[in-house]
Structure formats: structure tokens, C-alpha cells
Amino acid sequence: DAKTTQPPSMDCAEGRAANLPCNHSTISGNEYVYWYRQIHSQGPQYIIHGLKNNETNEMASLIITEDRKSSTLILPHATLRDTAVYYCIVEFSGGYQKVTFGTGTKLQVIP
């Protein structure tokens, strides 16, 4: 079973920041938070991951609360191409562990 809960859908105006929340209250100490997104009819794509510190890369920022029970993915300037389903996953980094997906958040970027 997925270990995360996310809102089913969100809208964001083009050019504005998109903030996607994720709850993972049962995360264990050595599990990471990973974010992927899936554009329609494509395989998912990795976005970012983190353990307990906030992370930033060219695609997004990841804010993890101090108790690690929730996190927020931030797309700083959403574009129409960011319209996708975003999945928040908790898993051990690397290794052979299988990954199960929750329902994700469908982000609709509006012109």
C-alpha cells in the first residue's frame, strides 16, 4: 500500500508557483521522499528527492517538514508543460526495493 496521501487535483495559474503537498506520517528514519511526475501517456519522470533537508534542482524545490511527516514540492514558475500527475513516494534510496504508487495529484496549469 502507498505510504503517502496527496490531494487528487490542483490548479495553478501559468507563471505562478505550484505548491503540491504530500503527507507521509509513517515515514521511517532512513526513507527518502521522492517526487515523480507523469505527463499524459508517458512513463513517469523523476523530479527530486530528499531525506530531511530542503532540496532544490533545476526543476523544482522540495520542502520537508522538520518531523518529516509531510513535504511540499514547489514548481517556482509553472508552465503549461508542467500539467501532469505528480506522485510523492517514500522509499529507501537505491537498492532493489519495489515502489508502489499512490493516486498522485493531477496538476492543471491554467493559461
Place this chain on the structure above:
Amino acid sequence: GAVVSQHPSWVICKSGTSVKIECRSLDFQATTMFWYRQFPKQSLMLMATSNEGSKATYEQGVEKDKFLINHASLTLSTLTVTSAHPEDSSFYICSARDISGWGGSANTGELFFGEGSRLTVL
């Protein structure tokens, strides 16, 4: 960076026939690959874990005789849908991790996904 490729990207077949989908890690070796199935407007559902040189591990409710998985090399896993029926029509996606880092990735532990294979059974 690490790339996973699937073939075919789409396939249409008649009911009762078998269909094979290939998943290749193009620039890294993958001792483990994962197969997912996705129905319209639903999330990815893990079907099985493909292990190089050994039997696949199937998730509960997935028929191993229906969905044959072969992982004969470190870069290729195949999923064969046997005696396909219209209810098997779905989007099938494979994934793998670049554990060795040979694919040039920063070995972030991320999963790399194939482009997906859309199966339509008539």
C-alpha cells in the same frame, strides 16, 4: 543519463493471442526491473519485480501464468501477456534503477521509467 526503453510503444492484437513487451536498460545494467500496469485515469499498479537470472516476484492478485516475465540478461526484461483478452488492454510500464551509476546518473536512487507500451486487445 540512464535510459530505459520499451518496445513496442503500442500494440493491437486479437483476443487469444500473446503479446511480448520488451524493456531495456540502454546504458546501465539492471539486475532488477519493475513492471507496472496503468488503466485510464488510474495510478500505476505494480505487477511484478523482474529479477535477472531468477523467477519474477508477482504482486498479490497478478496471475503469473498470465503475465510471463523473463529477465534473461542484465539489460533486458520481457513481459508476455498470454492469451490476451480485452480486459488486459492497458498501459504497461517498466522501470529500473541505475544502482551501479554506470549510466552516468548521479546515482540518486531514482527509478527510470520506460516510455510505456499501450496494449489494445480486440
